[in-house]
Amino acid sequence: MSEIDLATVNWARAQFILTAMYHWLFVPITLGLSFLCAFFETIYVRTGKEEWRNLTKFWMTLFGINFAIGVATGIILEFQFGTNWSNYSWMVGDIFGAPLAIEGLLAFFLEATFFAVMFFGWDRTSKGFHLFSTWMVAIGSNLSALWILIANGWMQNPVGMVFNPESARFEMNNIMEIFLSPVSIAKFTHTTSSSFVVGALFVIMVSSFYLLKGRHVDMAKKSIIVASIFGLVASCFTAFTGDESAFQNAEVQPMKLAAYEGLYTGERGAGIVALGVLTSGKKVGDGQEPFAFHISIPKGLSLLAKRELNGFVPGIKDLVYGNEAEGIMPVAEKMVKGKAAVADLATFKAASKAGDNVAKSAALVRFNENKQYLGYGYLDTPEETVPPVATTFYSFHVMVYLGSFFILLFALFLWTSFKNNLVQQKWLLGLGLISFFLSLTASEFGWVVAEVGRQPWAIQDMLPVKMATTMIGVGHVQATFFMFFVVFTLLLIAEIRIMLKQIKIGPEETV
Amino acid sequence: MSRWPVKLYRFYRDGFRRMTVGRSLWKIIFIKLFVLFAVLKLFFFPNYLKTNFATDEQRADHVIENLTRSAGNNY
Structure with a gap:
Protein backbone atom coordinates (compact mmCIF):
# COMPACT_ATOMS: atom_id res chain seq x y z
CA MET A 1 0.00 0.00 0.00
CA PRO A 254 -16.15 -8.81 17.97
CA MET A 255 -12.93 -6.79 17.68
CA LYS A 256 -14.76 -3.64 18.75
CA LEU A 257 -16.22 -5.42 21.78
CA ALA A 258 -12.80 -6.84 22.71
CA ALA A 259 -11.25 -3.36 22.38
CA TYR A 260 -13.75 -1.55 24.59
CA GLU A 261 -13.47 -4.29 27.18
CA GLY A 262 -9.66 -4.46 26.95
CA LEU A 263 -9.99 -8.22 26.41
CA TYR A 264 -6.80 -9.50 24.81
CA THR A 265 -7.19 -13.23 25.48
CA GLY A 266 -10.58 -14.76 24.92
CA GLU A 267 -12.18 -16.97 27.52
CA ARG A 268 -15.31 -18.78 28.60
CA GLY A 269 -17.13 -17.13 31.46
CA ALA A 270 -15.33 -13.85 30.72
CA GLY A 271 -15.67 -11.12 33.34
CA ILE A 272 -16.74 -7.59 32.49
CA VAL A 273 -14.39 -4.80 33.57
CA ALA A 274 -16.15 -2.51 36.03
CA LEU A 275 -13.07 -0.38 36.64
CA GLY A 276 -9.65 -0.65 35.06
CA VAL A 277 -6.43 1.05 34.02
CA LEU A 278 -4.83 -0.33 30.87
CA THR A 279 -1.13 -1.11 30.73
CA SER A 280 0.46 1.76 28.86
CA GLY A 281 1.98 0.80 25.50
CA LYS A 282 0.44 -2.67 25.49
CA LYS A 283 0.38 -4.27 22.02
CA VAL A 284 -1.32 -7.45 20.93
CA GLY A 285 0.96 -10.46 21.31
CA ASP A 286 3.65 -8.66 23.35
CA GLY A 287 3.05 -10.81 26.45
CA GLN A 288 2.38 -7.85 28.76
CA GLU A 289 -0.57 -7.92 31.16
CA PRO A 290 -3.42 -5.88 29.61
CA PHE A 291 -4.29 -4.09 32.86
CA ALA A 292 -2.20 -2.24 35.41
CA PHE A 293 -5.24 -2.56 37.65
CA HIS A 294 -8.79 -3.76 37.18
CA ILE A 295 -11.94 -4.90 38.96
CA SER A 296 -14.16 -7.29 37.01
CA ILE A 297 -17.63 -8.71 37.49
CA PRO A 298 -17.25 -12.48 36.96
CA LYS A 299 -18.93 -13.91 33.85
CA GLY A 300 -20.48 -10.51 33.09
CA LEU A 301 -18.98 -10.18 29.61
CA SER A 302 -20.03 -13.68 28.54
CA LEU A 303 -23.56 -12.89 29.66
CA LEU A 304 -23.53 -9.57 27.80
CA ALA A 305 -21.96 -10.86 24.59
CA LYS A 306 -23.31 -14.41 24.36
CA ARG A 307 -26.36 -14.36 26.63
CA GLU A 308 -24.89 -17.29 28.58
CA LEU A 309 -22.62 -17.38 31.64
CA ASN A 310 -19.96 -19.61 30.09
CA GLY A 311 -20.07 -18.45 26.50
CA PHE A 312 -16.72 -17.92 24.77
CA VAL A 313 -15.85 -14.28 24.14
CA PRO A 314 -12.91 -13.90 21.73
CA GLY A 315 -10.13 -11.53 22.70
CA ILE A 316 -8.01 -9.31 20.48
CA LYS A 317 -5.29 -11.99 20.28
CA ASP A 318 -7.78 -14.67 19.17
CA LEU A 319 -9.21 -12.40 16.52
CA VAL A 320 -5.79 -11.38 15.14
CA TYR A 321 -3.90 -14.67 15.35
CA GLY A 322 -6.88 -17.04 15.20
CA ASN A 323 -8.20 -19.68 17.57
CA GLU A 324 -8.66 -23.05 15.95
CA ALA A 325 -10.59 -24.56 18.85
CA GLU A 326 -13.19 -21.78 18.60
CA GLY A 327 -13.20 -21.73 14.79
CA ILE A 328 -11.67 -18.24 14.44
CA MET A 329 -9.61 -17.75 11.28
CA PRO A 330 -6.33 -15.83 11.69
CA VAL A 331 -6.22 -12.42 9.99
CA ALA A 332 -3.09 -13.53 8.08
CA GLU A 333 -5.21 -16.20 6.35
CA LYS A 334 -7.95 -13.67 5.61
CA MET A 335 -5.28 -11.37 4.14
CA VAL A 336 -4.15 -14.10 1.74
CA LYS A 337 -7.76 -14.60 0.59
CA GLY A 338 -8.27 -10.84 0.42
CA LYS A 339 -5.18 -10.30 -1.71
CA ALA A 340 -6.37 -13.08 -4.01
CA ALA A 341 -9.73 -11.27 -4.30
CA VAL A 342 -7.98 -8.00 -5.15
CA ALA A 343 -5.82 -9.72 -7.80
CA ASP A 344 -8.88 -11.44 -9.28
CA LEU A 345 -10.68 -8.10 -9.39
CA ALA A 346 -7.74 -6.68 -11.33
CA THR A 347 -7.74 -9.68 -13.67
CA PHE A 348 -11.49 -9.38 -14.15
CA LYS A 349 -11.16 -5.75 -15.14
CA ALA A 350 -8.21 -6.36 -17.46
CA ALA A 351 -10.01 -9.28 -19.15
CA SER A 352 -13.16 -7.18 -19.45
CA LYS A 353 -11.26 -4.40 -21.20
CA ALA A 354 -9.61 -6.89 -23.53
CA GLY A 355 -13.00 -8.41 -24.33
CA ASP A 356 -11.84 -11.85 -23.16
CA ASN A 357 -15.06 -13.29 -21.75
CA VAL A 358 -13.55 -16.65 -20.80
CA ALA A 359 -10.84 -15.09 -18.63
CA LYS A 360 -13.36 -12.63 -17.27
CA SER A 361 -15.76 -15.39 -16.15
CA ALA A 362 -12.94 -17.40 -14.61
CA ALA A 363 -11.71 -14.35 -12.68
CA LEU A 364 -15.24 -13.65 -11.48
CA VAL A 365 -15.64 -17.19 -10.15
CA ARG A 366 -12.35 -16.90 -8.26
CA PHE A 367 -13.24 -13.40 -7.01
CA ASN A 368 -16.60 -14.61 -5.68
CA GLU A 369 -14.85 -17.34 -3.67
CA ASN A 370 -12.91 -14.75 -1.67
CA LYS A 371 -14.94 -11.56 -1.97
CA GLN A 372 -16.02 -11.55 1.68
CA TYR A 373 -12.34 -11.01 2.56
CA LEU A 374 -11.81 -8.20 0.02
CA GLY A 375 -10.95 -5.58 2.65
CA TYR A 376 -8.26 -7.76 4.21
CA GLY A 377 -6.40 -7.66 0.89
CA TYR A 378 -5.45 -4.04 1.59
CA LEU A 379 -3.93 -4.62 5.02
CA ASP A 380 -0.18 -4.62 5.53
CA THR A 381 -0.11 -6.58 8.81
CA PRO A 382 -2.67 -8.62 10.80
CA GLU A 383 -2.20 -6.22 13.73
CA GLU A 384 -3.69 -3.44 11.59
CA THR A 385 -7.14 -4.87 12.43
CA VAL A 386 -6.75 -3.76 16.06
CA MET B 1 -60.91 26.72 -2.04
CA SER B 2 -59.33 29.72 -3.79
CA ARG B 3 -58.88 31.44 -0.42
CA TRP B 4 -56.48 28.77 0.80
CA PRO B 5 -53.38 30.07 -1.02
CA VAL B 6 -54.08 33.56 0.28
CA LYS B 7 -54.55 32.27 3.83
CA LEU B 8 -51.33 30.28 3.58
CA TYR B 9 -49.45 33.28 2.26
CA ARG B 10 -50.75 35.47 5.09
CA PHE B 11 -49.93 32.79 7.62
CA TYR B 12 -46.27 32.81 6.61
CA ARG B 13 -46.12 36.58 6.02
CA ASP B 14 -47.52 37.42 9.45
CA GLY B 15 -45.41 34.73 11.07
CA PHE B 16 -42.22 36.20 9.66
CA ARG B 17 -43.31 39.72 10.55
CA ARG B 18 -43.95 38.82 14.18
CA MET B 19 -40.63 37.10 14.67
CA THR B 20 -38.32 38.47 17.34
CA VAL B 21 -35.42 36.11 18.06
CA GLY B 22 -36.26 34.40 14.76
CA ARG B 23 -34.91 37.37 12.78
CA SER B 24 -31.39 36.84 14.12
CA LEU B 25 -31.72 33.10 13.53
CA TRP B 26 -32.74 33.53 9.89
CA LYS B 27 -29.77 35.86 9.38
CA ILE B 28 -27.48 33.19 10.81
CA ILE B 29 -29.10 30.50 8.65
CA PHE B 30 -28.67 32.54 5.46
CA ILE B 31 -25.06 33.50 6.24
CA LYS B 32 -24.31 29.89 7.09
CA LEU B 33 -25.91 28.53 3.92
CA PHE B 34 -24.05 31.13 1.86
CA VAL B 35 -20.70 30.20 3.42
CA LEU B 36 -21.41 26.48 3.06
CA PHE B 37 -22.76 26.39 -0.48
CA ALA B 38 -21.39 29.50 -2.20
CA VAL B 39 -17.91 29.42 -0.67
CA LEU B 40 -16.94 26.05 0.78
CA LYS B 41 -18.80 23.76 -1.61
CA LEU B 42 -18.02 25.79 -4.71
CA PHE B 43 -14.35 26.50 -4.13
CA PHE B 44 -13.10 23.86 -1.73
CA PHE B 45 -15.32 20.80 -2.02
CA PRO B 46 -15.74 19.81 -5.64
CA ASN B 47 -17.04 16.31 -6.21
CA TYR B 48 -13.75 14.68 -7.18
CA LEU B 49 -15.16 12.00 -9.47
CA LYS B 50 -17.71 14.27 -11.16
CA THR B 51 -15.11 16.97 -11.74
CA ASN B 52 -12.38 14.74 -13.11
CA PHE B 53 -14.33 12.14 -15.08
CA ALA B 54 -17.07 12.55 -17.67
CA THR B 55 -18.91 9.23 -17.47
CA ASP B 56 -19.84 6.67 -14.84
CA GLU B 57 -17.76 4.11 -16.70
CA GLN B 58 -14.66 6.28 -16.33
CA ARG B 59 -15.45 6.83 -12.65
CA ALA B 60 -15.84 3.08 -12.08
CA ASP B 61 -12.55 2.42 -13.90
CA HIS B 62 -10.79 4.99 -11.75
CA VAL B 63 -12.11 3.49 -8.50
CA ILE B 64 -11.21 -0.05 -9.60
CA GLU B 65 -7.78 1.20 -10.58
CA ASN B 66 -7.39 2.60 -7.05
CA LEU B 67 -8.63 -0.64 -5.52
CA THR B 68 -6.36 -2.89 -7.57
CA ARG B 69 -3.25 -0.74 -7.91
CA SER B 70 -1.37 -2.79 -5.36
CA ALA B 71 -2.24 -6.12 -6.97
CA GLY B 72 -0.74 -7.93 -9.87
CA ASN B 73 -3.27 -9.67 -12.08
CA ASN B 74 -3.09 -13.04 -13.74
CA TYR B 75 -4.39 -11.88 -17.07
Missing part, protein backbone atom coordinates in the same frame (compact mmCIF):
# COMPACT_ATOMS: atom_id res chain seq x y z
CA SER A 2 2.98 2.27 -0.58
CA GLU A 3 0.99 4.65 -2.87
CA ILE A 4 -1.28 5.70 0.00
CA ASP A 5 -0.41 8.99 1.63
CA LEU A 6 -1.27 8.33 5.28
CA ALA A 7 -1.01 12.03 6.13
CA THR A 8 -3.89 12.74 3.74
CA VAL A 9 -5.88 9.82 5.16
CA ASN A 10 -5.34 11.02 8.72
CA TRP A 11 -6.19 14.67 7.98
CA ALA A 12 -9.34 13.53 6.14
CA ARG A 13 -10.17 11.46 9.22
CA ALA A 14 -9.50 14.42 11.52
CA GLN A 15 -11.74 16.65 9.41
CA PHE A 16 -14.54 14.11 9.51
CA ILE A 17 -14.14 13.72 13.28
CA LEU A 18 -14.23 17.49 13.78
CA THR A 19 -17.36 18.03 11.71
CA ALA A 20 -19.20 14.96 12.99
CA MET A 21 -18.50 15.86 16.62
CA TYR A 22 -19.52 19.50 16.17
CA HIS A 23 -22.67 18.41 14.31
CA TRP A 24 -23.41 16.00 17.13
CA LEU A 25 -23.44 18.83 19.70
CA PHE A 26 -26.66 20.17 18.12
CA VAL A 27 -28.45 16.99 17.06
CA PRO A 28 -29.14 15.27 20.41
CA ILE A 29 -30.57 18.50 21.86
CA THR A 30 -32.94 18.74 18.88
CA LEU A 31 -33.99 15.08 19.16
CA GLY A 32 -34.64 15.23 22.91
CA LEU A 33 -36.03 18.75 23.24
CA SER A 34 -38.51 18.26 20.38
CA PHE A 35 -40.25 15.48 22.34
CA LEU A 36 -40.15 17.49 25.56
CA CYS A 37 -41.85 20.42 23.78
CA ALA A 38 -44.52 17.95 22.60
CA PHE A 39 -45.00 16.68 26.18
CA PHE A 40 -45.23 20.23 27.58
CA GLU A 41 -47.77 21.25 24.96
CA THR A 42 -49.81 18.08 25.49
CA ILE A 43 -50.12 19.02 29.18
CA TYR A 44 -51.16 22.54 28.16
CA VAL A 45 -53.85 21.26 25.79
CA ARG A 46 -55.17 18.79 28.37
CA THR A 47 -55.18 21.21 31.31
CA GLY A 48 -55.81 24.47 29.44
CA LYS A 49 -53.56 26.28 31.95
CA GLU A 50 -51.74 29.34 30.63
CA GLU A 51 -48.53 28.64 32.58
CA TRP A 52 -48.02 25.44 30.55
CA ARG A 53 -48.54 27.39 27.35
CA ASN A 54 -45.88 29.96 28.33
CA LEU A 55 -43.57 27.20 29.45
CA THR A 56 -44.01 25.38 26.12
CA LYS A 57 -43.35 28.55 24.13
CA PHE A 58 -40.18 29.21 26.11
CA TRP A 59 -38.72 25.74 25.49
CA MET A 60 -39.81 25.92 21.86
CA THR A 61 -37.80 29.11 21.45
CA LEU A 62 -34.67 27.40 22.80
CA PHE A 63 -35.42 24.41 20.57
CA GLY A 64 -35.72 26.76 17.58
CA ILE A 65 -32.37 28.42 18.38
CA ASN A 66 -30.61 25.09 18.56
CA PHE A 67 -32.34 23.84 15.41
CA ALA A 68 -31.49 26.98 13.42
CA ILE A 69 -27.82 26.95 14.40
CA GLY A 70 -27.44 23.20 13.93
CA VAL A 71 -29.36 22.85 10.68
CA ALA A 72 -27.19 21.99 7.67
CA THR A 73 -24.07 21.36 9.75
CA GLY A 74 -24.46 17.72 8.69
CA ILE A 75 -24.43 18.64 4.99
CA ILE A 76 -20.70 19.33 5.38
CA LEU A 77 -20.17 15.63 5.92
CA GLU A 78 -21.69 15.05 2.48
CA PHE A 79 -19.32 17.60 0.94
CA GLN A 80 -16.46 15.65 2.44
CA PHE A 81 -17.69 12.35 0.99
CA GLY A 82 -17.48 13.73 -2.54
CA THR A 83 -14.08 15.38 -2.10
CA ASN A 84 -12.09 13.51 0.53
CA TRP A 85 -13.73 10.08 0.32
CA SER A 86 -14.49 9.66 -3.37
CA ASN A 87 -13.68 5.91 -3.55
CA TYR A 88 -15.97 5.24 -0.61
CA SER A 89 -18.69 7.54 -1.83
CA TRP A 90 -18.68 5.90 -5.26
CA MET A 91 -18.78 2.40 -3.80
CA VAL A 92 -21.69 3.01 -1.41
CA GLY A 93 -23.75 5.33 -3.62
CA ASP A 94 -26.33 2.67 -4.46
CA ILE A 95 -26.83 1.68 -0.81
CA PHE A 96 -26.94 5.16 0.70
CA GLY A 97 -29.00 6.79 -2.06
CA ALA A 98 -32.38 5.41 -0.90
CA PRO A 99 -32.14 6.06 2.85
CA LEU A 100 -30.63 9.50 2.39
CA ALA A 101 -33.27 10.47 -0.17
CA ILE A 102 -36.00 9.35 2.23
CA GLU A 103 -34.30 11.38 4.96
CA GLY A 104 -34.30 14.46 2.74
CA LEU A 105 -37.99 14.07 1.89
CA LEU A 106 -39.01 13.41 5.49
CA ALA A 107 -36.95 16.29 6.78
CA PHE A 108 -38.44 18.60 4.18
CA PHE A 109 -42.10 17.63 4.40
CA LEU A 110 -42.46 16.77 8.06
CA GLU A 111 -40.09 19.21 9.68
CA ALA A 112 -40.36 22.18 7.30
CA THR A 113 -44.15 22.04 7.02
CA PHE A 114 -44.99 21.51 10.65
CA PHE A 115 -42.11 23.63 11.92
CA ALA A 116 -43.85 26.74 10.53
CA VAL A 117 -47.13 25.79 12.26
CA MET A 118 -45.25 25.12 15.49
CA PHE A 119 -43.73 28.61 15.56
CA PHE A 120 -46.20 30.77 13.61
CA GLY A 121 -49.39 28.92 14.45
CA TRP A 122 -50.06 29.91 18.07
CA ASP A 123 -53.57 31.47 18.11
CA ARG A 124 -53.83 31.05 14.33
CA THR A 125 -54.57 27.33 14.20
CA SER A 126 -56.64 25.17 16.52
CA LYS A 127 -54.98 23.90 19.72
CA GLY A 128 -55.29 20.34 18.44
CA PHE A 129 -53.66 21.06 15.08
CA HIS A 130 -50.88 23.02 16.73
CA LEU A 131 -50.21 20.13 19.10
CA PHE A 132 -50.29 17.70 16.18
CA SER A 133 -47.69 19.83 14.40
CA THR A 134 -45.41 19.86 17.43
CA TRP A 135 -45.60 16.07 17.62
CA MET A 136 -44.90 15.82 13.88
CA VAL A 137 -41.77 17.96 14.27
CA ALA A 138 -40.57 15.67 17.07
CA ILE A 139 -41.34 12.49 15.15
CA GLY A 140 -39.96 13.92 11.89
CA SER A 141 -36.69 15.00 13.52
CA ASN A 142 -36.20 11.57 15.03
CA LEU A 143 -37.16 9.77 11.81
CA SER A 144 -34.55 11.86 9.99
CA ALA A 145 -32.00 10.34 12.32
CA LEU A 146 -33.31 6.86 11.48
CA TRP A 147 -32.17 6.95 7.86
CA ILE A 148 -28.67 8.19 8.49
CA LEU A 149 -28.28 5.63 11.27
CA ILE A 150 -29.45 2.87 8.91
CA ALA A 151 -26.68 3.99 6.56
CA ASN A 152 -24.16 3.97 9.41
CA GLY A 153 -25.45 0.59 10.62
CA TRP A 154 -24.87 -0.82 7.15
CA MET A 155 -21.24 0.29 7.27
CA GLN A 156 -20.83 -1.60 10.56
CA ASN A 157 -22.65 -4.65 9.20
CA PRO A 158 -22.89 -4.62 5.39
CA VAL A 159 -25.93 -6.78 4.61
CA GLY A 160 -28.50 -6.87 1.82
CA MET A 161 -25.93 -6.04 -0.87
CA VAL A 162 -23.72 -7.56 -3.52
CA PHE A 163 -20.44 -6.13 -4.79
CA ASN A 164 -20.48 -5.50 -8.53
CA PRO A 165 -16.88 -5.83 -9.81
CA GLU A 166 -17.86 -4.20 -13.11
CA SER A 167 -18.98 -0.92 -11.55
CA ALA A 168 -16.99 -1.18 -8.28
CA ARG A 169 -20.19 -0.52 -6.34
CA PHE A 170 -22.00 -2.24 -3.53
CA GLU A 171 -25.49 -2.76 -4.91
CA MET A 172 -28.59 -3.24 -2.82
CA ASN A 173 -30.23 -6.62 -3.34
CA ASN A 174 -32.45 -6.73 -0.25
CA ILE A 175 -33.72 -3.39 1.01
CA MET A 176 -35.57 -4.90 3.99
CA GLU A 177 -32.42 -6.67 5.17
CA ILE A 178 -30.70 -3.26 5.24
CA PHE A 179 -33.61 -1.45 6.90
CA LEU A 180 -34.27 -4.17 9.48
CA SER A 181 -30.66 -5.01 10.24
CA PRO A 182 -30.43 -5.63 14.02
CA VAL A 183 -27.28 -3.51 14.10
CA SER A 184 -29.12 -0.54 12.57
CA ILE A 185 -32.11 -0.96 14.89
CA ALA A 186 -29.84 -1.14 17.95
CA LYS A 187 -27.93 1.90 16.69
CA PHE A 188 -31.11 3.94 16.13
CA THR A 189 -32.74 3.07 19.45
CA HIS A 190 -29.53 3.63 21.43
CA THR A 191 -28.71 6.91 19.70
CA THR A 192 -32.19 8.41 19.98
CA SER A 193 -32.80 7.28 23.57
CA SER A 194 -29.43 8.70 24.65
CA SER A 195 -30.36 11.93 22.83
CA PHE A 196 -33.57 12.10 24.88
CA VAL A 197 -31.33 12.02 27.96
CA VAL A 198 -29.33 14.96 26.58
CA GLY A 199 -32.55 16.90 25.88
CA ALA A 200 -33.90 16.18 29.37
CA LEU A 201 -30.66 17.31 31.00
CA PHE A 202 -30.72 20.50 28.92
CA VAL A 203 -34.13 21.32 30.42
CA ILE A 204 -32.86 20.38 33.89
CA MET A 205 -29.76 22.57 33.48
CA VAL A 206 -31.73 25.70 32.54
CA SER A 207 -34.38 25.01 35.19
CA SER A 208 -31.73 24.42 37.87
CA PHE A 209 -30.20 27.77 36.93
CA TYR A 210 -33.56 29.48 37.47
CA LEU A 211 -34.10 27.73 40.81
CA LEU A 212 -30.63 28.68 42.03
CA LYS A 213 -31.33 32.29 41.02
CA GLY A 214 -34.85 32.19 42.49
CA ARG A 215 -36.41 33.15 39.13
CA HIS A 216 -39.33 31.52 37.28
CA VAL A 217 -39.55 29.03 40.14
CA ASP A 218 -42.92 27.53 39.29
CA MET A 219 -42.07 27.08 35.62
CA ALA A 220 -38.67 25.55 36.48
CA LYS A 221 -40.21 23.06 38.93
CA LYS A 222 -42.83 21.97 36.40
CA SER A 223 -40.19 21.60 33.68
CA ILE A 224 -37.96 19.53 35.95
CA ILE A 225 -40.74 17.08 36.79
CA VAL A 226 -41.55 16.39 33.12
CA ALA A 227 -37.87 16.29 32.10
CA SER A 228 -36.99 13.95 35.00
CA ILE A 229 -39.73 11.47 34.14
CA PHE A 230 -38.77 11.56 30.45
CA GLY A 231 -35.06 11.40 31.30
CA LEU A 232 -35.47 8.52 33.75
CA VAL A 233 -37.43 6.41 31.25
CA ALA A 234 -35.01 7.34 28.45
CA SER A 235 -31.88 6.63 30.48
CA CYS A 236 -33.18 3.20 31.57
CA PHE A 237 -34.06 2.47 27.94
CA THR A 238 -30.59 3.68 26.90
CA ALA A 239 -29.03 1.10 29.22
CA PHE A 240 -31.23 -1.59 27.68
CA THR A 241 -30.43 -0.55 24.08
CA GLY A 242 -26.74 -0.24 25.01
CA ASP A 243 -26.83 -3.86 26.12
CA GLU A 244 -28.38 -4.83 22.77
CA SER A 245 -25.73 -2.79 20.91
CA ALA A 246 -22.97 -4.65 22.76
CA PHE A 247 -24.63 -7.97 21.91
CA GLN A 248 -24.72 -6.95 18.24
CA ASN A 249 -21.04 -5.94 18.44
CA ALA A 250 -20.23 -9.41 19.74
CA GLU A 251 -22.09 -10.90 16.77
CA VAL A 252 -20.69 -8.82 13.92
CA GLN A 253 -17.81 -6.69 15.28
CA PRO A 387 -8.44 -0.38 16.71
CA PRO A 388 -6.94 2.13 19.19
CA VAL A 389 -7.69 0.09 22.32
CA ALA A 390 -7.12 2.75 24.99
CA THR A 391 -9.32 5.37 23.25
CA THR A 392 -12.12 2.84 22.76
CA PHE A 393 -11.83 1.34 26.25
CA TYR A 394 -11.83 4.63 28.19
CA SER A 395 -14.52 6.24 26.00
CA PHE A 396 -16.78 3.24 26.54
CA HIS A 397 -16.28 3.14 30.29
CA VAL A 398 -16.76 6.89 30.78
CA MET A 399 -19.97 6.65 28.69
CA VAL A 400 -21.27 3.77 30.84
CA TYR A 401 -20.38 5.50 34.14
CA LEU A 402 -22.11 8.70 33.04
CA GLY A 403 -25.14 6.81 31.70
CA SER A 404 -25.54 5.05 35.07
CA PHE A 405 -25.07 8.35 36.92
CA PHE A 406 -27.88 9.96 34.89
CA ILE A 407 -30.36 7.28 36.01
CA LEU A 408 -29.55 8.15 39.62
CA LEU A 409 -29.67 11.87 38.92
CA PHE A 410 -33.11 11.78 37.27
CA ALA A 411 -34.41 9.63 40.15
CA LEU A 412 -33.06 12.17 42.67
CA PHE A 413 -34.63 15.12 40.85
CA LEU A 414 -37.93 13.29 40.71
CA TRP A 415 -37.78 12.23 44.36
CA THR A 416 -36.99 15.71 45.66
CA SER A 417 -39.60 17.23 43.35
CA PHE A 418 -42.31 14.99 44.77
CA LYS A 419 -41.05 15.67 48.30
CA ASN A 420 -41.35 19.35 47.39
CA ASN A 421 -37.90 20.26 48.70
CA LEU A 422 -35.96 20.53 45.43
CA VAL A 423 -35.28 24.26 45.89
CA GLN A 424 -33.44 23.57 49.16
CA GLN A 425 -31.12 20.98 47.52
CA LYS A 426 -28.53 23.41 46.18
CA TRP A 427 -26.01 20.61 45.61
CA LEU A 428 -28.48 18.74 43.41
CA LEU A 429 -29.26 21.87 41.42
CA GLY A 430 -25.51 22.37 41.02
CA LEU A 431 -25.26 18.84 39.63
CA GLY A 432 -28.18 19.66 37.35
CA LEU A 433 -26.18 22.61 35.97
CA ILE A 434 -23.16 20.53 34.97
CA SER A 435 -24.91 17.29 34.00
CA PHE A 436 -26.00 18.59 30.62
CA PHE A 437 -22.32 18.97 29.66
CA LEU A 438 -21.63 15.50 31.02
CA SER A 439 -24.44 14.14 28.85
CA LEU A 440 -22.90 15.72 25.75
CA THR A 441 -19.59 14.14 26.77
CA ALA A 442 -21.26 10.73 27.11
CA SER A 443 -22.98 11.18 23.76
CA GLU A 444 -19.74 12.13 21.99
CA PHE A 445 -17.88 9.27 23.67
CA GLY A 446 -20.59 6.90 22.43
CA TRP A 447 -19.80 8.07 18.92
CA VAL A 448 -16.07 7.54 19.58
CA VAL A 449 -16.73 3.96 20.73
CA ALA A 450 -18.82 3.21 17.64
CA GLU A 451 -16.48 4.81 15.12
CA VAL A 452 -12.97 4.49 16.56
CA GLY A 453 -13.81 0.96 17.72
CA ARG A 454 -14.48 -0.16 14.16
CA GLN A 455 -11.16 1.05 12.77
CA PRO A 456 -9.51 0.26 10.39
CA TRP A 457 -12.77 -0.32 8.51
CA ALA A 458 -14.85 2.21 6.63
CA ILE A 459 -17.08 -0.73 5.64
CA GLN A 460 -16.63 -3.67 7.97
CA ASP A 461 -14.30 -6.28 6.43
CA MET A 462 -14.83 -4.86 2.93
CA LEU A 463 -13.07 -1.51 2.75
CA PRO A 464 -10.41 -0.08 5.08
CA VAL A 465 -10.47 3.67 5.66
CA LYS A 466 -7.14 4.15 3.90
CA MET A 467 -8.63 2.76 0.64
CA ALA A 468 -11.73 4.94 0.95
CA THR A 469 -9.83 8.23 0.70
CA THR A 470 -9.18 10.46 -2.30
CA MET A 471 -5.50 11.23 -2.72
CA ILE A 472 -6.01 14.96 -3.22
CA GLY A 473 -3.01 16.12 -1.23
CA VAL A 474 -2.64 16.79 2.45
CA GLY A 475 -2.45 20.60 2.10
CA HIS A 476 -5.99 20.88 0.74
CA VAL A 477 -7.46 18.75 3.52
CA GLN A 478 -5.51 20.65 6.19
CA ALA A 479 -6.74 24.00 4.86
CA THR A 480 -10.40 22.93 4.83
CA PHE A 481 -10.00 21.38 8.29
CA PHE A 482 -9.11 24.78 9.74
CA MET A 483 -11.88 26.50 7.76
CA PHE A 484 -14.44 24.19 9.30
CA PHE A 485 -12.90 24.70 12.70
CA VAL A 486 -13.42 28.47 12.36
CA VAL A 487 -16.97 28.18 10.91
CA PHE A 488 -18.13 25.74 13.56
CA THR A 489 -16.57 27.68 16.40
CA LEU A 490 -18.35 30.84 15.23
CA LEU A 491 -21.64 28.93 15.04
CA LEU A 492 -21.12 27.54 18.51
CA ILE A 493 -20.37 31.00 19.90
CA ALA A 494 -23.52 32.33 18.16
CA GLU A 495 -25.62 29.52 19.63
CA ILE A 496 -24.32 30.05 23.14
CA ARG A 497 -24.79 33.85 22.99
CA ILE A 498 -28.35 33.73 21.61
CA MET A 499 -29.28 30.88 23.94
CA LEU A 500 -27.91 32.69 27.01
CA LYS A 501 -29.71 35.90 26.02
CA GLN A 502 -32.99 34.02 25.69
CA ILE A 503 -32.47 32.18 28.98
CA LYS A 504 -31.81 35.53 30.69
CA ILE A 505 -35.08 36.89 29.29
CA GLY A 506 -36.87 33.72 30.42
CA PRO A 507 -40.48 32.68 29.80
CA GLU A 508 -43.49 34.98 29.96
CA GLU A 509 -44.92 34.90 33.46
CA THR A 510 -48.63 34.26 33.90
CA VAL A 511 -50.17 37.07 35.95
